[in-house]
Amino acid sequence: MPTPSIDWPAVRAAAFRLTLPRTPIGGRVGERLGSGTGSSLEFQDYRSYAPGDDLRHVDWAAYARSELLAVRLYREEVAPRVDLVIDCSRSMAVTDEKLRAHGEVTALLACACASTAADSRMITTASRQPEPLLRAEDVERALACDAARSALEGGHLPLRRRSLRVVVSDFLFPHDPEALLPRLARDGASLAIVQLTLRDEAEPAAEGGRRLIDAEGGGELDLVMDPAAVREYRARFDRLRAGLSTAARRAGARFVHVTAGRPVRDVARALAAAGVLEAA
Numbered sequence: 001m002p003t004p005s006i007d008w009p010a011v012r013a014a015a016f017r018l019t020l021p022r023t024p025i026g027g028r029v030g031e032r033l034g035s036g037t038g039s040s041l042e043f044q045d046y047r048s049y050a051p052g053d054d055l056r057h058v059d060w061a062a063y064a065r066s067e068l069l070a071v072r073l074y075r076e077e078v079a080p081r082v083d084l085v086i087d088c089s090r091s092m093a094v095t096d097e098k099l100r101a102h103g104e105v106t107a108l109l110a111c112a113c114a115s116t117a118a119d120s121r122m123i124t125t126a127s128r129q130p131e132p133l134l135r136a137e138d139v140e141r142a143l144a145c146d147a148a149r150s151a152l153e154g155g156h157l158p159l160r161r162r163s164l165r166v167v168v169s170d171f172l173f174p175h176d177p178e179a180l181l182p183r184l185a186r187d188g189a190s191l192a193i194v195q196l197t198l199r200d201e202a203e204p205a206a207e208g209g210r211r212l213i214d215a216e217g218g219g220e221l222d223l224v225m226d227p228a229a230v231r232e233y234r235a236r237f238d239r240l241r242a243g244l245s246t247a248a249r250r251a252g253a254r255f256v257h258v259t260a261g262r263p264v265r266d267v268a269r270a271l272a273a274a275g276v277l278e279a280a
Helices: 008-013 060-066 096-115 138-143 177-185 227-250 264-273
Strands: 016-018 043-048 070-074 081-086 119-123 164-169 190-197 208-213 220-225 254-259 277-279
Touching (some): 008 096, 008 264, 081 096, 096 119, 096 138, 096 190, 164 177
Parallel strands (some): 081 119, 081 164, 164 190
């Protein structure tokens, strides 16, 4: 996938942060009680050990008794974990406009994670190790990954327990939202689904004969785009979007559909209206 062109000044000027759960997250990612990362000596609770936890906080005495790894939570143990799942399949770069929009949406979310002081990682494929999100500019390097298919198609995603999950994809691949979204939400603290498409992918116009090319598989299909075909396509896309929205609601997740070509500030407002972001 080529490197997207990102309007960094506009992204940084958006001034939004990731929305955290409004109620104490408690047993899933720890209560949101302060702004540190576990330095307080005031003990609060236990939770199960997860890969990446500070081994200094493991209760080894409890492990000797039960053979179960548990981590002590302190009052400042509040920095949330964010797993940012990015679809880097070729369908996300079928045009320069969509690639640019993909880069800007991802960069916006990366900056929002930084504003939240979260322990953030990017997951671009199911086979590669997640990459720490240390700088917003890491987005450009991550999006240069040319995946044969979406990270969401099959396989096991390395999602962390109790993490806040944000997923960016066009979802234009065969899937069952009633199976996919519960899998993405399982053992997490929250889930946000951002569907990004071109306007033509959501609302194509009748333009006569066209050759459709599968950006990932390479297959071709000649099709006459008359008004009847356009109506049928729009109805199928609306069912896809409605299915994602319904499955998200049932999984307790947020869902928002974003159209490529919108200014960054408008995209930020749309994500805020859906509850994915909030004003910093």
